[in-house]
Amino acid sequence: MNVDNHCLPNLHPLHGMSESNKTDDDEYRVYVSPTGARRVMLKGAQIVCDFCMAPEAPWVYPCGNMPIMGHRMITHSDDPWGACDECHDFIEADQYDMLVEHMIKKQKEHRPPDNATVYPPEDLMRVFLRQNVINFRKARIGPVERDLFVSDE
Numbered sequence: 001m002n003v004d005n006h007c008l009p010n011l012h013p014l015h016g017m018s019e020s021n022k023t024d025d026d027e028y029r030v031y032v033s034p035t036g037a038r039r040v041m042l043k044g045a046q047i048v049c050d051f052c053m054a055p056e057a058p059w060v061y062p063c064g065n066m067p068i069m070g071h072r073m074i075t076h077s078d079d080p081w082g083a084c085d086e087c088h089d090f091i092e093a094d095q096y097d098m099l100v101e102h103m104i105k106k107q108k109e110h111r112p113p114d115n116a117t118v119y120p121p122e123d124l125m126r127v128f129l130r131q132n133v134i135n136f137r138k139a140r141i142g143p144v145e146r147d148l149f150v151s152d153e
Contacts, residue, residue, distance in 0.1 A: 047147075049084035051133075052098065052106035057082035061091070061148050066139035070120070070128030081136060088144070095138070100129045 049057040064077040082092060088108075090099035104125055113119055120128070 016144040046081060048110070049087055050081040051083055051087040052064070052103050054084040055104060055109035055110070055124060057084050058147050059083040059085070061136070061140055062142035062145075063136060063139040064141045066135040067146045069131045077139075081142075082147070092144070096130075096133050100133055103129050103133075110129070135147075 034146065047057050048055060056098065059082065061081045061083060063079070063081055065076060067076050068074050087099060090096070090102060104122055108119060111117055119125060
């Protein structure tokens, strides 16, 4: 199987992107949370989980520079990662295999495949996501914080 022909559609669209290579058509924007962390949200003020793409990601994991696997345009991340409550629970319990399986299932639910979003086969997606979770674990540079900007509904 040729890995180069299969990529994850949107692990986190702005990780590794500079303002110079973003366009007005980008569906994401960066903001600074009350805790001082750079965060990403969808246009329309929807914050998404960097792991499973769930709306509302109230947890912030400070991270250093890390490679991103399986994305067509994004090759690295150097900013904090947001997590929804469910992904946060997997991370805090060191249940990384369960986190990866959750990501595989939920990414497709939160961002269904269409003409612009095509997912690789699950076995290849699992390889990419597992490596990105390993990279995330190595890149963490501080304790998790609760983002006060995200509502508790």
